[in-house]
Amino acid sequence: MTQSLSRRLFLHAAGAGAASVWIPRPGNVKGYTAAEMRQRAVNDRLEVGISKWDLDTPCLCVDLDRLERNLDRMQTTVTRNGIASRPHAKTHKCPAIARLQLATGSVGICTAKISEAEVMFEYGIEQVLMTTVNVTPRKIRRAMLLRKRCDGFTQAVDTAANARDLSAAAKEAGVVADIVVDVDPGGHRTGITAGGPALELAQLVDTMPGLRLRGLLCYDGGAQHVTGFDDRRRRALTRLEAAADTAAQMTRAGLDTGIFSGGGTGTYNIDHETPGLTDVQVGSYVFMDAQYRAIGGKDSPDVYNDFEMALTVLTTVLNAQYAGRATTDAGAKANTINRPWPIVVGETGITFTSGSDEFGTIRYEADASRVYAVGDKLELIVSHCDPVVNLYDQLYGVRGDVVEVVWPIAGRGKSI
Amino acid sequence: MTQSLSRRLFLHAAGAGAASVWIPRPGNVKGYTAAEMRQRAVNDRLEVGISKWDLDTPCLCVDLDRLERNLDRMQTTVTRNGIASRPHAKTHKCPAIARLQLATGSVGICTAKISEAEVMFEYGIEQVLMTTVNVTPRKIRRAMLLRKRCDGFTQAVDTAANARDLSAAAKEAGVVADIVVDVDPGGHRTGITAGGPALELAQLVDTMPGLRLRGLLCYDGGAQHVTGFDDRRRRALTRLEAAADTAAQMTRAGLDTGIFSGGGTGTYNIDHETPGLTDVQVGSYVFMDAQYRAIGGKDSPDVYNDFEMALTVLTTVLNAQYAGRATTDAGAKANTINRPWPIVVGETGITFTSGSDEFGTIRYEADASRVYAVGDKLELIVSHCDPVVNLYDQLYGVRGDVVEVVWPIAGRGKSI
Numbered sequence: 136m137t138q139s140l141s142r143r144l145f146l147h148a149a150g151a152g153a154a155s156v157w158i159p160r161p162g163n164v165k166g167y168t169a170a171e172m173r174q175r176a177v178n179d180r181l182e183v184g185i186s187k188w189d190l191d192t193p194c195l196c197v198d199l200d201r202l203e204r205n206l207d208r209m210q211t212t213v214t215r216n217g218i219a220s221r222p223h224a225k226t227h228k229c230p231a232i233a234r235l236q237l238a239t240g241s242v243g244i245c246t247a248k249i250s251e252a253e254v255m256f257e258y259g260i261e262q263v264l265m266t267t268v269n270v271t272p273r274k275i276r277r278a279m280l281l282r283k284r285c286d287g288f289t290q291a292v293d294t295a296a297n298a299r300d301l302s303a304a305a306k307e308a309g310v311v312a313d314i315v316v317d318v319d320p321g322g323h324r325t326g327i328t329a330g331g332p333a334l335e336l337a338q339l340v341d342t343m344p345g346l347r348l349r350g351l352l353c354y355d356g357g358a359q360h361v362t363g364f365d366d367r368r369r370r371a372l373t374r375l376e377a378a379a380d381t382a383a384q385m386t387r388a389g390l391d392t393g394i395f396s397g398g399g400t401g402t403y404n405i406d407h408e409t410p411g412l413t414d415v416q417v418g419s420y421v422f423m424d425a426q427y428r429a430i431g432g433k434d435s436p437d438v439y440n441d442f443e444m445a446l447t448v449l450t451t452v453l454n455a456q457y458a459g460r461a462t463t464d465a466g467a468k469a470n471t472i473n474r475p476w477p478i479v480v481g482e483t484g485i486t487f488t489s490g491s492d493e494f495g496t497i498r499y500e501a502d503a504s505r506v507y508a509v510g511d512k513l514e515l516i517v518s519h520c521d522p523v524v525n526l527y528d529q530l531y532g533v534r535g536d537v538v539e540v541v542w543p544i545a546g547r548g549k550s551i
Numbered sequence: 552m553t554q555s556l557s558r559r560l561f562l563h564a565a566g567a568g569a570a571s572v573w574i575p576r577p578g579n580v581k582g583y584t585a586a587e588m589r590q591r592a593v594n595d596r597l598e599v600g601i602s603k604w605d606l607d608t609p610c611l612c613v614d615l616d617r618l619e620r621n622l623d624r625m626q627t628t629v630t631r632n633g634i635a636s637r638p639h640a641k642t643h644k645c646p647a648i649a650r651l652q653l654a655t656g657s658v659g660i661c662t663a664k665i666s667e668a669e670v671m672f673e674y675g676i677e678q679v680l681m682t683t684v685n686v687t688p689r690k691i692r693r694a695m696l697l698r699k700r701c702d703g704f705t706q707a708v709d710t711a712a713n714a715r716d717l718s719a720a721a722k723e724a725g726v727v728a729d730i731v732v733d734v735d736p737g738g739h740r741t742g743i744t745a746g747g748p749a750l751e752l753a754q755l756v757d758t759m760p761g762l763r764l765r766g767l768l769c770y771d772g773g774a775q776h777v778t779g780f781d782d783r784r785r786r787a788l789t790r791l792e793a794a795a796d797t798a799a800q801m802t803r804a805g806l807d808t809g810i811f812s813g814g815g816t817g818t819y820n821i822d823h824e825t826p827g828l829t830d831v832q833v834g835s836y837v838f839m840d841a842q843y844r845a846i847g848g849k850d851s852p853d854v855y856n857d858f859e860m861a862l863t864v865l866t867t868v869l870n871a872q873y874a875g876r877a878t879t880d881a882g883a884k885a886n887t888i889n890r891p892w893p894i895v896v897g898e899t900g901i902t903f904t905s906g907s908d909e910f911g912t913i914r915y916e917a918d919a920s921r922v923y924a925v926g927d928k929l930e931l932i933v934s935h936c937d938p939v940v941n942l943y944d945q946l947y948g949v950r951g952d953v954v955e956v957v958w959p960i961a962g963r964g965k966s967i
Contacts, residue, residue, distance in 0.1 A: 138653050154826050189689075191687070191967045192687075192688065192967065193967065194967070225908070225909065230562070247908075247909045248880075248909070255796070267869065267880075268869055268870070270867065270868075270869055270925050271608075271867055273605075273607050273608070274607065279649065291869065293872070294872065294925065295923070299927070304942055319873075323873035323876060324872075324878050324910060324912070325869065325910070327872065328872075332790070334641075345923070356907070361768055367857070373684070373867075451686065451687055452686075453683065453684055453686055453741065454684070454709065454739075454740065454741050454742070455708070456710065456743065457735075457739035458746075460739060462740050462741055464664075464683070464966075464967075465625055465966075467887075467938050468937075468938055468941050468966045469966050471883075471887070471888070471889065472888060472889065491740070491772070492661045492663075492935075492937050492938055493641065493664070493683065493966075494740060496740070507687050508708060510686050510687055510713070511798065519908075520837050521907055521908050522883050522884055525884050525942070526941070526942075526964065526966070527964065528964055547964075548942065548943065548944055548963075549611065550609055550880075550881075550884045550885050550942070551607045551608065551610070
């Protein structure tokens with residue numbers, strides 16, 4: 136797998152059968168009932184093989200050729216740089232894509248929530264690092280139940296009190312829970328302070344019954360969207376310095392630092408410079424979006440084109456009877472209201488906004504490349520992929536214009 | 552039902568059984584499979600009767616006492632003003648609430664999308680006005696199939712070409728489709744121009760085989776959120792003047808104007824002044840939100856308190872180890888990024904933002920009424936109810952602090 140992902144591997148990894156409809160392994164499927172899967176299989180089969188332009192809209196599509204090239208580009212780069220990828224499933228919430236990531240070399244996936252981890256495991260994903268702490272008794276119980284079934288489940292901790300709660304719950308559940316210490320990169324959003332506090336917590340976890348220390352994580356979300364490669368590099372490396380020192384101290388103290396996870400799509404080709412870092416929690420690279428497009432790349436200051444725009448929303452024009460504008464069927468409930476606004480694929484001089492819940496608004500500039508009629512369909516590059524994916528129940532995988540697979544977004548709405 | 556909705560009616564209308572779990576009528580349920588409903592019933596029963604503070608978070612709750620008072624306040628007012636309510640289900644996407652609205656006097660419900668109309672009908676709602684046009688062959692076919700099963704389904708049209716398409720599809724499906732002409736209030740988002748063009752379209756519909764003209768609609772979304780009652784009243788009445796003239800012309804021409812639907816929560820006590828208007832498409836009044844709170848009421852310039860804040864998101868503090876701030880588990884995927892930001896219930900000097908996908912951020916002002924610890928739960932009034940509801944699969948109905956019902960948000964994600 137150096138140049139591209141073969142179609143054979145693609146279909147194999149995604150679990151697709153002869154009809155190219157992705158049906159998860161029966162033994163592991165709990166996200167959909169058997170009856171529901173049968174119904175899905177009927178509905179999905181109707182849509183496989185048709186042109187994407189015949190789909191009802193608004194709908195969410197991923198260009199499979201681009202997705203495969205994005206997977207390959209990421210894996211090739213991190214491998215060359217001596218680190219691994221541990222992609223974040225909060226972006227795609229789609230077990231089929233998680234499988235592709237694992238099949239092409241990722242060491243595991245990350246999830247943001249326990250419900251997301253549960254659904255990924257139910258669909259057969261067994262290497263799951265949950266990057267958020269579980270603090271309530273109900274969530275801790277769920278995490279231990281998951282750990283009991285899933286050998287590869289690892290969770291984050293960022294206070295001594297939480298470590299004690301996890302230890303007690305692990306003992307009660309009869310499991311040994313794998314733990315990473317979440318270290319704050321300085322944004323104070325999550326994690327414990329690097330240096331002494333983090334080291335002390337790691338030592339505590341290491342000695343507690345029912346817990347097994349596996350390393351640390353340090354994610355600086357803010358660094359990912361810094362515009363300009365040099366500024367982004369400076370920010371990312373500076374913000375991870377203290378965590379790297381902590382990792383070195385942990386190693387010297389004889390603690391496990393087998394996992395030192397951090398970084399994302401914006402810094403995937405920077406993070407290997409942080410000493411000791413083992414893997415990047417990259418998410419958006421599979422799909423890309425207008426927000427990432429704007430940050431600029433290492434070799435292209437204006438547009439971040441390391442990865443291709445693979446995710447689009449299709450929408451239909453509903454009203455075209457007024458000068459200078461048109462209305463489509465994809466509003467905030469199909470696009471979110473993130474900025475920059477979605478980009479109309481293949482056109483110039485046309486702006487699209489989704490400030491209205493149910494309707495998208497097209498406005499034509501003087502040099503607009505076309506004027507739409509009622510019933511015309513257009514394709515949008517989404518503003519921010521993660522929350523847009525979270526609005527849809529299924530993702531149409533298209534090759535050229537043809538629908539090849541229909542993937543359930545099984546993690547949609549799993550925000551608990 | 553002049554003062555309040557009795558508990559008996561509430562449970563009856565919502566279809567709740569002895570265990571207070573809402574199970575839709577078996578004959579009409581197609582949104583959930585039987586197996587899925589059994590699983591839901593088990594899960595939901597576990598949560599009915601517990602304190603809302605014991606729910607896993609983030610979760611969406613509606614205060615049932617407030618909801619009932621909001622229903623009563625709306626119905627009492629429109630009845631006194633000689634018009635009807637035809638609430639918009641795009642707000643709640645919840646068949647149980649649609650039933651409560653019908654049980655307390657609403658003449659029907661509205662939906663924004665064909666998939667929303669389908670799911671409402673599947674859950675037993677039979678009076679459905681779809682306020683958006685169906686323009687593609689697939690959607691028109693779906694609309695005719697729905698009309699075939701649902702006597703009370705009426706749909707909008709705003710071009711002659713679309714009327715011809717609907718007529719052909721109705722004939723093919725062997726139905727007579729009920730139609731309202733959608734009239735543009737001047738925003739040019741949807742609808743045909745009032746006066747001559749609208750009258751001509753109404754006459755065309757009236758003569759076309761397979762179609763039956765039922766009247767018109769004219770919805771000015773922009774008027775709903777105009778701050779200040781007098782400005783809002785002026786805008787709403789001005790914007791509907793031309794549609795009212797059109798309605799009068801239609802009546803004089805012998806056309807049916809039995810439906811002249813318009814208006815919303817912001818103008819519910821204004822719209823009866825528009826001559827000929829029959830009903831208001833009110834939505835947000837059932838829940839309310841921070842956006843509506845800010846528009847000011849007739850008797851209270853600063854806060855719109857005609858209806859009570861009934862909808863909240865519960866969230867849990869995950870990180871409280873840094874001065875001046877805390878992090879919770881409800882970010883943009885639980886709250887959207889609409890402004891104003893959500894309001895923390897019962898506290899002062901505490902701001903909450905949900906700009907981050909997975910995490911909410913609390914910041915304390917100098918006079919903050921409290922400081923949170925890890926595991927503490929707080930309640931948020933949402934910014935804009937419609938898109939927030941669209942993120943959740945279920946709505947917890949709570950009375951006081953106790954979970955009384957768990958309602959499926961069956962229309963969630965039905966944006967097609």
